[in-house]
Amino acid sequence: MTRPRGRPAQGKTVARDDILNVALTLLDEGDGQGLTMRALAARLGVTPMSLYHHVGDQAGLLRALSERVYTEVLEGIDKLVDHRAEIRMLLTRYHQAVGRHPQLTLAIFATPEAFSGVTREITDRLTTLLAEITTEPMLCHILIDHAHGSGLALASARNERQAQAMQEQYQHALDSLLDRFAPPS
Amino acid sequence: MTRPRGRPAQGKTVARDDILNVALTLLDEGDGQGLTMRALAARLGVTPMSLYHHVGDQAGLLRALSERVYTEVLEGIDKLVDHRAEIRMLLTRYHQAVGRHPQLTLAIFATPEAFSGVTREITDRLTTLLAEITTEPMLCHILIDHAHGSGLALASARNERQAQAMQEQYQHALDSLLDRFAPPS
DNA sequence: ACCTGAACACCGTTCAAGT
DNA sequence: ACCTGAACACCGTTCAAGT
Numbered sequence: 001m002t003r004p005r006g007r008p009a010q011g012k013t014v015a016r017d018d019i020l021n022v023a024l025t026l027l028d029e030g031d032g033q034g035l036t037m038r039a040l041a042a043r044l045g046v047t048p049m050s051l052y053h054h055v056g057d058q059a060g061l062l063r064a065l066s067e068r069v070y071t072e073v074l075e076g077i078d079k080l081v082d083h084r085a086e087i088r089m090l091l092t093r094y095h096q097a098v099g100r101h102p103q104l105t106l107a108i109f110a111t112p113e114a115f116s117g118v119t120r121e122i123t124d125r126l127t128t129l130l131a132e133i134t135t136e137p138m139l140c141h142i143l144i145d146h147a148h149g150s151g152l153a154l155a156s157a158r159n160e161r162q163a164q165a166m167q168e169q170y171q172h173a174l175d176s177l178l179d180r181f182a183p184p185s
Numbered sequence: 186m187t188r189p190r191g192r193p194a195q196g197k198t199v200a201r202d203d204i205l206n207v208a209l210t211l212l213d214e215g216d217g218q219g220l221t222m223r224a225l226a227a228r229l230g231v232t233p234m235s236l237y238h239h240v241g242d243q244a245g246l247l248r249a250l251s252e253r254v255y256t257e258v259l260e261g262i263d264k265l266v267d268h269r270a271e272i273r274m275l276l277t278r279y280h281q282a283v284g285r286h287p288q289l290t291l292a293i294f295a296t297p298e299a300f301s302g303v304t305r306e307i308t309d310r311l312t313t314l315l316a317e318i319t320t321e322p323m324l325c326h327i328l329i330d331h332a333h334g335s336g337l338a339l340a341s342a343r344n345e346r347q348a349q350a351m352q353e354q355y356q357h358a359l360d361s362l363l364d365r366f367a368p369p370s
Numbered sequence: 371a372c373c374t375g376a377a378c379a380c381c382g383t384t385c386a387a388g389t
Numbered sequence: 390a391c392c393t394g395a396a397c398a399c400c401g402t403t404c405a406a407g408t
Contacts, residue, residue, distance in 0.1 A: 013391065032295055037382060049383080050392050058382070106295050109337070110217055138358040141338075142331050149330030152294070173323040180365040198372065222401060234402080235373050243401070 014046050016054045020068055032103040062107055062114035070118040073097050083132045091147055095170055098151025134182040199231050201239045205253055217288040247292055247299035255303040258282050268317045276332055283336025319367040
């Protein structure tokens, strides 16, 4: 009558990487309500509680996702001699990351415990770089806020062509901001 | 055995205004998870389902809240002759509204159906005003994004003194942006 | 018009128990 | 170490029924 308990004889262990991948698609394919511990477990063919072993609770899951997504922003950014070029690169990649996973960004905003050190790394790197080319301390916040807003707006692009156009508009705005606050000397 | 059904003889009708007031405090006093239809109803001494009669479903509730909060932004803004002064006033009030109800702002971000026409009115007014003093079309987005980001950050102020200081920093940044994109002629 | 209880289909998370 | 079922305390929302 009762189904078998415990770890099944042939049971495959679910990989942490798979959890994160599937979680990310659940988050992106819906309106943000698609990612639940139960739905995630079901999609992975596993009991909800087994997830807790790999990623902790829901905030832990979000933090892991945030790490995975935002780490890509820092990867392959060589310390350029040209500060301005490095700033552009960093922000463009960040903007893209937000645009690719807007629901993740919103979820993190609403879940302070989900903040990962990676985002801190990004903003720290940006502030030190910006300190080299401008004396306006608020420029960093302005740039990051705009990356958020514009990145989130990217979600409402109707097709790839429009998304491309919005990306270019962002680049333009970014250049304009840098020009006006830190004119190339 | 069974408790009475239907409208109680002396039952007071719950007022829509009370619903919104209590909903707003539930939203603000917690970490954003405090506002649920059931908790709201309980606080009002009413069954959850009675709420649906007044504000519709959860998205309707959020839209009503958004209207109440953001309408105050537009109120008492006389059309000033000085475009720049009006822009400053509009954004400062918007920034304050976001800062006072950060969780509402986040909830609306995550719930597109909750968008009220009022926010559209605000951005429309801003765009037409900005068109008068600058040719950079993205300035409007930059200003609104920064109002969002800085307003949301206001939530993490540890005391009123610090909040005041952050408000002033926002003003400063706003002026700086306007100066650089639309220098007073 | 306005409020009610019951019901449906969900949630996150803890726990003790299996292998 | 890793997975399990059962249970607890919640959700939003629909429905038919009361006054």
